[in-house]
Amino acid sequence: MPIINYRAREVNCKIVYCGPSLGGKTTNIKAIYSALPSPHKSELQIIDTNDDRTLFFDYFSLDLAQICGMRARFLVYAVPGQDYYKATRKMVLQGVDGIVFVADSDASRMDENIASLADLKALLIEHGYDYQSMPLVIQLNKRDLPSTLSVNEMLAALNDKGVPHFESVAIDSIGVVETFKAICGQVVGRLTTDIPVKA
Ligand SMILES: Nc1nc2c(ncn2[C@@H]2O[C@H](COP(=O)(O)OP(=O)(O)OP(=O)(O)O)[C@@H](O)[C@H]2O)c(=O)[nH]1
Ligand SMILES: [Mg+2]
Secondary structure, X not given: OOEEEOOOOEEEEXXXXXOOOOOOHXXXXXXXXXXXXXXXXXXXXEEEOOXXXXXXXXXXXXXXXXXXXXXXXXXXXXOOOOHHHHHHHHHHXXXXXXXXXXXXXXXXXXXXXXXHHHHHHHHHHHHOOOOOOOOEEEEEEOOOOOOEOOHHHHHHHHOOOOOOEEEOEHHHXXXXXXXXXHHHHHHHHHHHHHOOOOO
């Protein structure tokens, strides 16, 4: 549930990018960030290792339009995908309002996509969140690779909720902003129906 500060007339929505390691979450975050106009965004925080893998999490915030007379701020995170950072993933998912699942389209990585989605579902359960009603967008990334699995095969394995999906090439900023807009739209859609608006 978004955090609402009625006094400041502010609502904070948390969006988390999840998915297997090396699938392209950090690349998405960097591409969205560079596409956003400066006055409305925070600094970009990326903490990674020498081999560019996320160690803690990636983060920026974005001030968006007014919703129901309140200023909406999106807090955007990407988790570390590697197996042994499960505790960090759980921490970052605390208070999540919407999820982008970035899948790797390389056919050889399908097992990791499936395992990562199972890990995400387990962490949501641990937090007591309902996967079925959680705003979710699936991104099929790395569509430029020669060895991609077909879109239908990937969706059959990953899109059990029938949510919106986007094909992307995050290194070329293709499909990245579209994905982000779609998850923001879902989260805002829930805001306008779920939140009791005080005068
Ligand atoms: N060919 C191709 N490579 C990509 C694409 N998107 C990202 N990459 C590359 O994939 C590698 C991993 O990308 P990251 O964005 O660091 O992946 P991540 O999901 O953040 O990985 P973790 O932080 O370990 O969870 C990098 O070398 C990227 O340049 C894409 O669309 N196509
Ligand atoms: Mg990363």
